Amino acid sequence: MNAKRLTLILTAGAATAAVAYAQLGAYTQESLNSSATGRTFLEVLSDLNKYYLHPIDQEKLLRGAITGAIGSLDDQFTYYSEPADTAIDSENLNGEFYGIGVQLIAANSDGTGGKIDNVFRGGSAASAGVQIGDTFQKIGDEDVSTKKLNDIVRLVRGEKGTTVNVTFARDGKSYVVKMERQPVTIVSVEQTVLPGNIGYIALNTFYNAKVSEQFRAAVADMKKKNVKGLILDLRDNGGGLLNAGVDVADQFLQSGPVVSLRDRAGKTVVYGTAKPATTDYTGPLVVLVNKNSASASEVVSGALQDDARAKIIGEQTFGKGVAQTPIDGLPDGGKVAIVSNEWLTPKGRQIHKKGITPDVVVTDTRSTQPLNFTGGGLKAGDKVTLTVAGKPVTVTADKDGKFSYTGEAARPPRSAAQGEAVVDVNTDAILKAGLAQFK
Incomplete structure (x- = not known):
């Protein structure tokens, strides 16, 4: 086992990993046999294999046991990821893979299927004429119209320079294209300059190893343009790596703690401390949040609010104030994420299941409920x-x-150029309220 980091918010230390390994490793054949429940567990597995009418997929059975054990904790943030999903997750975290240059969303109401949400310039899909709204029907000869989204992603991605044949549907008609898998870099930061020379940076996720680098470049660009103020948009950002969250907050703070961690023994330690740097942005700052702003997004907005460095505008945030230790490199290639800490804002606020209350409360009007x-x-x-x-x-x-x-929900405006933000101040009440702070 290898606990590399407390992701989805926290980087893990070796001591935490050692404790987790020791506790999990305590469940040996001998220890299971020493309790009635343990013996029952082993006997049920044996009886299933002995008496069940149909052949049993042993891998599926044991993974079900793992999932059931974790599910007994009734903790949505402690989970097991199967090997295939872990591989996709690892590519997303690294921020690089070989693909066709598109963003996907589920095509069906049950979360299955795949539909093109954006096509990026310069990619194979753009060259092949793939358009937003096209749905995946087949990849090669395999029907994927009701496959899980991760299964579709796995089939589309592959080795550099290899090709993939995809059958798409558009307006009820099918067409087939052959595309070469090319390098794709996930760009999680989008930027533009708004009326009044106000800079705008949207950070879509902290779950990308390239976030800090991309965000620093965006801040440097805003400083070069000599913007009069800056809006940081963390709406719909569900979090990611804690060190990335600390790094983002540090670019606006000059000193003091950014976030503290508390373990189950009640011990609290400061995880990140802000330090002044010539690259910091020190001008007027507004942060936009909504009900989907979670985890590292709340770390950043909480730190900036406690320091009175920025005005927080929008909706009450999600309220994920705990951190997981991801233990990857499991024998089957999967990963388990275990909640192991809670985190506190610089003023000691615990926001789990509470969220952060904005300084100015405004309802997000960008999306309307479909009929x-x-x-x-x-x-x-x-x-x-x-x-x-x-x-x-x-x-x-x-x-x-x-x-x-x-009905299909209205699609928010998106740019085909990665890193370029597209906004509509007239239909975005939170953004409009943010701009008003600079008048």
Whole structure:
């Protein structure tokens, strides 16, 4: 086992990893046999293999046991990741892989399938004419229309210079393209300059080893442009590496603690301390947050709020005030993330399940709830046609005579150039309130 870092917010020390290994390693055959529950566990596994009617996938059975053990903690932030998902996660964390240059979202309401959310200039997909909204039908000869999103990603990515054939659907018609896998760098920082010469930097995630480098470059660019103020947008940023969060906060703070960690014994230590640097941005600063701003985003906004360095504007944040130790390099290639610390703001605030209250509370207006309806009382297979926004929508009743419809949510504006931010002040109430702070 190798606990390299407390990600999703924290970098792990060797002592923490050693304790975790010792505790997990305590469950030997002998220790399981020494308790009634342990003996029951072993006997149930044996009986399943002996009596179950159908062949048993041993790997699936044991992974189910691992997932069940973790699930008994009733802690959404302690989890096991299977080897295939861990490999994709590792590529995302490194910020580099070989692919076709697109962003994907789920195509179906149950979270399956894949749909193009953005196509980046210079990539294979852009050269092949792939467009936003196209959905994956096949990769090679394999039907992926109902596959998990990570399965689709895994099939699309591959070795440098190899090719992949993808069948897409657009407006009900299919087309096939052959694309070469080329280097892709995940850019997690977007920037632009707003009216009044106000700089704008959106940080989409801290779960990217290149975040600190990309963010420093964006801040340096804003300083070169001599902006009169700066807006840091942390909306929908679910967190990531704690050291990246500390580094971002440090570029706006001159001194003092950024975040402290408390273990289960109650011991609290300062994890990050701000230090002055010539590269720091010292001008007026506003931070935008919403209900999806979590973890490292809350570390940054909490530190800047406690120091009165920035005005926090938006919605109450998510409230993830705990940190996980990821133990990767497990024998099966998977990873387990274990909640091992809680973190505190510089003034000692514990924000878990509470969040951070903005200095100015504003509702996020960028996305509206799509039209949806449900009904029943029909025969299986019956169709109902309703007029939605001037267009006919037909739904089919299921075997129980029920039907439902969910309209597609409006897609926020995105740039095809990585690192370039696209915003709409007129429809974005939080951004508008942020700009107003500089008047």
